[in-house]
Amino acid sequence: MDQRILSRYNTEQEARRYNSKFEKHWTERVSNWHERRLLRSLLGAVEAGGIALDAPCGCARLAPLVAERFPRLVEGDWSFGMLQQARENLTGIGVPAVGFVRLTALSLPFPDRAFDAVLSVPLSHHIRKPEERLTYVREVLRGARR
Numbered sequence: 001m002d003q004r005i006l007s008r009y010n011t012e013q014e015a016r017r018y019n020s021k022f023e024k025h026w027t028e029r030v031s032n033w034h035e036r037r038l039l040r041s042l043l044g045a046v047e048a049g050g051i052a053l054d055a056p057c058g059c060a061r062l063a064p065l066v067a068e069r070f071p072r073l074v075e076g077d078w079s080f081g082m083l084q085q086a087r088e089n090l091t092g093i094g095v096p097a098v099g100f101v102r103l104t105a106l107s108l109p110f111p112d113r114a115f116d117a118v119l120s121v122p123l124s125h126h127i128r129k130p131e132e133r134l135t136y137v138r139e140v141l142r143g144a145r146r
Contacts, residue, residue, distance in 0.1 A: 010078060010079040010080060010081060011079075011081050012081040012084070013081075014079070014081060015059060015079060015081030015082045015084065015085040016081075016085065018058060018059055018082070018085075022061060032061070035062075035121070036062070036065060039062060039065050039119075039121070040065055040068075043065060043066065043068070043069045043117075044069075046069065046117055046146065047116075047146065048069040048070065049069075049070065049071065049116065050070055050071075050072065050115075050116030050117070050145075051070060051072040051073070051074065051098070051114075051115055051116055052066050052069070052070035052072070052073050052074070052115055052116060052117040052118070052119060053073075053074045053076060053108075053110070053114075053115045053117070053118045053119065053143060054066055054073060054074070054075050054076065054119045054120075055074075055075075055076035055077065055101075055103060055105050055108065055118065055119070055120055056076065056077040056078060056079075056082070056105060056120070056122065056123050057075035057076055057077045057082065057083070057086050058077060058082050058086070058122055059082055059085040059086050059089055060075055060085075060086035060087075060089045060090050060095075060097075061089075062119065062121060063075060063086070063089075063090055063095055063097065064093065064095050066117075066119055067095045067096075069117075070116065070117060072098045073095075073096075073097045073098060074097065074098055074099045074100075074101060074115070075087075075090070075097045075099070075100050075101070076100070076101040076102070076103040076105075076108075077102065077103070078102065078103065078104050080102060083100045083101075083102060086100060087100055105120055105123055105136055105139060105140065106127075106132060106135050106136055106139060107135075107139060108139050108140075108142070108143045110143055112142050112143070113142075113143070113144065113145040114143055114145075115143050115144055115145065116144070116145050116146055117144055117146065118140050118141075118143045118144040120136075120140050123136070124136065
């Protein structure tokens, strides 16, 4: 992963900016609406129940949708600022998470098949190198039981 991107996202200021991004601009609101609609459809095809990983979780924007299908949710992100913002956001809307973990999606710190589902939405466009993309996909698949 590009270290400049990781450094930029690992600040409280960037977490606050990112947290309001999807409400501030109409293009982001439309994109968010479409993304949530697609995610709800995809999650509807997955057997409900168990535990899910949302990584990177960002500010937990998609966590409420995941929590509709999975009663236990782990939020993971590289950025301490994003994890703190995710915790605040989920507490504010009453969505419980069983944990908040600093991680990189290129090397998940969990055993194989640790989760019933692994959600990894807003990351792939940041991965520039083909070999890192392959590592990323393998890690997401390795972490999921189904």
